[in-house]
Amino acid sequence: MSIVIVNLIGFVVIVAVVVRYIRPPVAKAMKSQQDAVAEQIAESEKAKKRLQEARDAHANAVEEARATASQIREEARADAQAISEELAAQADAEVARIREHGTAQVELNRANLIRGLRSDLGLASIELAGSAVREHLQDETARQESIDRVIDELETMVGSDDDRSRVSAPSDLVGLHSMRAASREVVRDLTDEFDRLTGDLDEEGLRALADELADVVAVLTREHVLRKHLGEPSDDAEAKKRLVDAVFGSVRDETRSLLHTAAVGRWSQTSDLTQAIERLARFALLVVADRASTIDDVEDELFRLGRLLVAQPRLSALLSDQNAPVDGRLGLLDSVIGGKVDPTTKALVEQTVRLLRGQAAASAVSDLAELAAARRGETVAHVIAAIEPSDSQRERIAQVLGRIYGREISTQVEVDPDLLGGLRVAIGDEVIDADVATKLARAADELPS
Template identity: 40%
Template sequence: MAAVLAAASREAMASADARLDAYADSAQAADLQRLGDELFAVTRLLVEQRALRRLLADPSSPEAARTGLVERLLAQQLGAPTLDVAKQLVAARWSRPGDLVSAFESIARQALLAVAEKDGSLDDVEDELFRFGRVLDREPQLGSLLSDTTNPAEGRVALLDRLVGGKASPVTVALLRHSVQLPRSRHLDVVSEELAELAAGRRERSVARVTSPVALSPEQEQKLTDSLTRLYARPISLQVELDPRLLGGLVVQVGGEVIDGSVASKLAAARRSLPS
């Protein structure tokens, strides 16, 4: 189960998610891959260095001191986009130090899922993560071996590679490898379920729910798909629902954004503008 965040951390996490989505829409897959890999490396550092994570999450410390510490420690190891994300995360206010660690891990996961979003493999990633979690649920001893942080990380990763290497998409393998390397003593079947849920949530960003008063022709659907794909800079699929009450035009919802071009909406707006 994902960590439950207190109010300050929820607000900071929401802002970080929004910034990642904005970056992902215009970034190349290779840039997102590097961002995710580097953020996972920072996550491991924070898990291992308790004093460092307390310093970086200390709300009594000036923001400039926290971001300056990140600059001094990590500027030579991270690409510019990753360093920017790291500084933004430590500049935010977190309810407890552990929430900052969870934030780094969450954004790292989302960056790698955005790679799958870019290359069209997000559905496969979701399915593979779900099925791998079910395998571990049926084989608890295997899950324990992969999650046992008393064993060297190299051995756990080698075992994972024997299980999924060449059998799953690169993003799935990368997410599981990073999860196995993190010394957080969590069962990998639970982690796999969390990752599958995140993939499902990210997939929702790439589904356009279209409401139309009449059925669209294949040509119209393709034209709309192409237009939305260009608009959002990622592959978009359509789910079309008929509603004759719209009279004409379309209502398109992608994630939390709604584009209402229906005749019914325009008539309602016109009525509201009339003097009473």
């Protein structure tokens, strides 16, 4: 009995422990598990609902996609048709453009071909004509006749006022083109006084005057301040004359008188004073040649020496080199012309080389030849011929040009066989191209291009 009671008590205790300590956690766990299962069931229902919604949305999307695809296909067909029509129109336009361009290109090629054939035919004709002319002009008589024909053509220009007006500068202003009117007026006064003072001078006096004036030019070139004081305008003429006497007191009376006139003149620029005095130094030597009746030879020698220096630029450069000693340049000049030209020609060229101020020797010597002609009231005509003209032809050339330009003409003749025939005449800045070579070249240039 006691065992039963003990067992019963034990059972009651166990039940109490289970109820008190085990059941609540188990119940709680079971409750929690039940809530989780219920939540999962709810979520499952929601998922089923969303799945159905998704299936419905997918079905709708598929239907919409099919409708959209159908619309796109229709639009694509329409676009393709429009593009096809547009491309066809563009292709037609491009074909028409290419056809027009091709037609124009064919016409252009045809025109170019015709132009080229004409040019080739013209050149061939000119070449044949040139060959015939050259063959004809190999005969000396034919070349002389070509000169006569040019002179005849020049005679047709006689009597035309327009032709006579083409040489605008008077002969007394040769070499003074760079001067303004005021300086030119002073030069005229100096020239008149020079003629008056040198009327009674002998050759020795003229050469001494030329040397002194050349020395004055050298001093003025070297002494810029002195040239400035003498060349700038001033109302105190006596002060300038005193300055001339103080600096150049040992010169001849004629030289001093010329320097007085030059100093009191109204020069446009001070460099004109130096140029004018140098001109008088050249005049003094030209008067020597004129009185000795050698002026024609001097003029001819100056011209030929000028042409020589043009043809020998190295020689001209050596004579023009301002950095080289003057004695060395004069020695070189003497080795070229010493004993071969008139003494006055040699003195003029030596004076010019010694007084060069940046000008090329070739140009300066060529200017001397024109100054020699101008001193006699003549204008120089540079005549280039394929053959040496006869004396009668030279005379006719001078006479015809003299009637054309209304003044005495001095001719300087140069022979250049490359001209083939005819003449080329240069007077001042004007050139008359009447030679055969120039006519052939001009004919070739005037062919249609």
